Amino acid sequence: MNSVTAPDSPKLTAATSGFVLAAIIVVLFNTALAWTRDAYAPLNDFMKSLTGNPWIAHCFADLILFAGLGFILTKTRAVEKTDPNRLIGALVGAVAVAALGLVLWFAVV
Amino acid sequence: MNITASDAILLAHATFGVTGCLAALWVFVEALNAQPGNGARIRTAAFVTALSMAAAWLCGGYWYVHFYPADRILILKGPWPFAHNLFMETKEHLFLITAILAFLLPVAAREKLSSNAVARKLVLAVAGLIVITGLAVEGSGAIIEHGVKVALLRGGSKGDR
Numbered sequence: 001m002n003s004v005t006a007p008d009s010p011k012l013t014a015a016t017s018g019f020v021l022a023a024i025i026v027v028l029f030n031t032a033l034a035w036t037r038d039a040y041a042p043l044n045d046f047m048k049s050l051t052g053n054p055w056i057a058h059c060f061a062d063l064i065l066f067a068g069l070g071f072i073l074t075k076t077r078a079v080e081k082t083d084p085n086r087l088i089g090a091l092v093g094a095v096a097v098a099a100l101g102l103v104l105w106f107a108v109v
Numbered sequence: 110m111n112i113t114a115s116d117a118i119l120l121a122h123a124t125f126g127v128t129g130c131l132a133a134l135w136v137f138v139e140a141l142n143a144q145p146g147n148g149a150r151i152r153t154a155a156f157v158t159a160l161s162m163a164a165a166w167l168c169g170g171y172w173y174v175h176f177y178p179a180d181r182i183l184i185l186k187g188p189w190p191f192a193h194n195l196f197m198e199t200k201e202h203l204f205l206i207t208a209i210l211a212f213l214l215p216v217a218a219r220e221k222l223s224s225n226a227v228a229r230k231l232v233l234a235v236a237g238l239i240v241i242t243g244l245a246v247e248g249s250g251a252i253i254e255h256g257v258k259v260a261l262l263r264g265g266s267k268g269d270r
């Protein structure tokens with residue numbers, strides 16, 4: 001037994017880490033888009049012209065971005081070597097910031 | 110008894126949402142005790158979470174687009190305008206975060222949780238966030254419906270106590 005060789009630290013697969021980063025980006029994008037739509041009427045009108053209701057276009061934007069980024073990041077293995085603990089911390093932080101951002105925006109504005 | 114399509118769709122939306130939260134809680138508890146024997150159960154519960162949230166999204170979205178505008182007018186004229194201005198505005202966007210997390214959960218649950226501590230930590234984090242944000246969305250829904258109720262019960266008596 002070679003006691004010098006340390007076991008590999010646990011990692012996430014390329015698909016998992018790719019989709020976690022995609023989720024982090026989409027969660028923040030979702031709040032940013034909500035703010036922008038609320039503050040800038042022409043964007044809201046444009047999104048309304050696409051689907052009849054701007055919220056539906058917002059949903060499609062989130063879904064397409066999540067699926068697209070998830071598959072791209074999985075294929076390119078761009079996040080595979082990122083520390084998984086940092087990725088998990090970033091996800092929790094992004095959800096907290098995005099949720100609080102929504103509440104404060106609609107409470108104050 | 111007179112149950113309209115609006116009633117049925119709204120109740121289905123809330124039911125699927127609660128089912129999704131319960132399924133995420135199921136994933137959380139199973140992941141706390143992840144072993145080779147419960148891996149399939151975790152993956153099933155994660156899939157049920159995603160499916161329930163997708164159904165809640167479709168029902169809620171259809172109801173929001175086709176039936177909510179009338180309720181919005183009532184709420185804004187009633188004594189609880191914040192039920193729309195704060196709670197509905199936040200809910201309609203916060204739910205999208207819950208849904209994205211619900212779609213991430215089955216991907217994360219494919220990892221070998223019994224032998225990979227960091228993957229277990231990820232599944233616990235995602236499932237926990239779904240439960241927390243999902244319950245916040247459910248609570249917002251109750252406040253929005255109460256906004257309609259008080260507008261109807263106290264119609265024309267805005268500000269009266």
